[in-house]
Amino acid sequence: MRVLGIDPGSRRTGWAIVDRQGSRFTVVASGVIQTDPGDPMPTRLREIHDGLRGVIAEHAPTAAALEEIFAHKSAASALVLGQARGVAMLAVSSLPLHTYNANTIKKTVTGSGTADKAQVGRMVAVHCGVEVRVADEADAIAIAITHHNHGGSPAPARRTSRRDMWTEIARRAGAIP
Amino acid sequence: MRVLGIDPGSRRTGWAIVDRQGSRFTVVASGVIQTDPGDPMPTRLREIHDGLRGVIAEHAPTAAALEEIFAHKSAASALVLGQARGVAMLAVSSLPLHTYNANTIKKTVTGSGTADKAQVGRMVAVHCGVEVRVADEADAIAIAITHHNHGGSPAPARRTSRRDMWTEIARRAGAIP
Numbered sequence: 001m002r003v004l005g006i007d008p009g010s011r012r013t014g015w016a017i018v019d020r021q022g023s024r025f026t027v028v029a030s031g032v033i034q035t036d037p038g039d040p041m042p043t044r045l046r047e048i049h050d051g052l053r054g055v056i057a058e059h060a061p062t063a064a065a066l067e068e069i070f071a072h073k074s075a076a077s078a079l080v081l082g083q084a085r086g087v088a089m090l091a092v093s094s095l096p097l098h099t100y101n102a103n104t105i106k107k108t109v110t111g112s113g114t115a116d117k118a119q120v121g122r123m124v125a126v127h128c129g130v131e132v133r134v135a136d137e138a139d140a141i142a143i144a145i146t147h148h149n150h151g152g153s154p155a156p157a158r159r160t161s162r163r164d165m166w167t168e169i170a171r172r173a174g175a176i177p
Numbered sequence: 178m179r180v181l182g183i184d185p186g187s188r189r190t191g192w193a194i195v196d197r198q199g200s201r202f203t204v205v206a207s208g209v210i211q212t213d214p215g216d217p218m219p220t221r222l223r224e225i226h227d228g229l230r231g232v233i234a235e236h237a238p239t240a241a242a243l244e245e246i247f248a249h250k251s252a253a254s255a256l257v258l259g260q261a262r263g264v265a266m267l268a269v270s271s272l273p274l275h276t277y278n279a280n281t282i283k284k285t286v287t288g289s290g291t292a293d294k295a296q297v298g299r300m301v302a303v304h305c306g307v308e309v310r311v312a313d314e315a316d317a318i319a320i321a322i323t324h325h326n327h328g329g330s331p332a333p334a335r336r337t338s339r340r341d342m343w344t345e346i347a348r349r350a351g352a353i354p
Contacts, residue, residue, distance in 0.1 A: 042267065
């Protein structure tokens with residue numbers, strides 16, 4: 001199973017293609033589609049849509065995952081975010097789409113539903129053995145990992161409890177021997 | 178000049194193709210793209226996008242117009258509206274897009290920036306000589322008329338003042354001889 005995680009935004013849309021073999025995650029490719037705020041919105045939405053279509057054409061993911069948005073700081077910014085999110089959903093409409101709320105994503109990746117962006121970034125690096133410098137890209141990877149763990153890939157042959165999973169992650173991170 | 182007016186929404190997206198000859202407006206075609214709230218959102222966004230692409234392919238408008246949204250009742254509904262609006266903007270990204278705020282649209286079509294939906298519907302009927310039963314469709318026609326009057330078609334050969342325009346509209350409506 002190959003998951004396309006997306007963190008849409010009108011300025012920056014993070015995306016990541018993540019594979020899983022057993023308990024290992026591999027970031028096959030990831031990036032950020034950046035648009036110029038000086039360009040007309042239809043042009044920017046076209047870049048987001050076509051950028052994601054290009055990612056799908058190149059990497060052939062079998063599922064897509066997005067963050068579920070319940071609340072937002074203001075109606076005005078929610079409208080603009082909605083526009084980017086709409087074209088992202090359109091771009092992946094050929095794939096099964098799964099959404100997860102922010103708490104589930106944070107909890108899956110860091111163990112805490114209240115983790116901040118930096119913690120998410122660090123744990124993404126631990127999970128995948130890659131360093132990600134852009135938060136939107138790290139978020140997209142985190143969303144893809146969440147789908148692998150929740151609805152995506154079959155569990156490893158030996159059923160791993162949540163505690164086992166954290167022990168394994170801590171070990172890989174060098175926090176315990 | 179042929180204008181595609183759009184009133185996007187996740188459930189109902191009104192659209193209208195409006196021509197202008199001199200001071201006359203002609204609704205070449207109009208309709209509503211309805212989506213099933215029971216369907217997954219990507220499917221519904223695909224229907225809105227592909228529906229509008231079909232309208233463009235069939236009627237070859239030379240410009241598109243949308244309502245500018247500044248405020249909205251809630252961030253949650255703004256996000257959902259934004260998604261529909263995003264795919265509508267994507268669908269028309271091959272055309273010059275113009276946006277007008279609600280007050281300008283109402284004032285252009287009814288003479289009052291505080292007109293209600295029923296007044297907009299009635300005045301659209303007067304302008305175009307068609308009866309429109311669906312509010313979303315009437316709104317799409319109103320948006321197209323607004324673009325014709327503001328940035329769209331060249332003014333009639335004899336420059337018509339706003340007062341003249343209202344006199345002409347009232348005459349056509351039978352309100353004055």
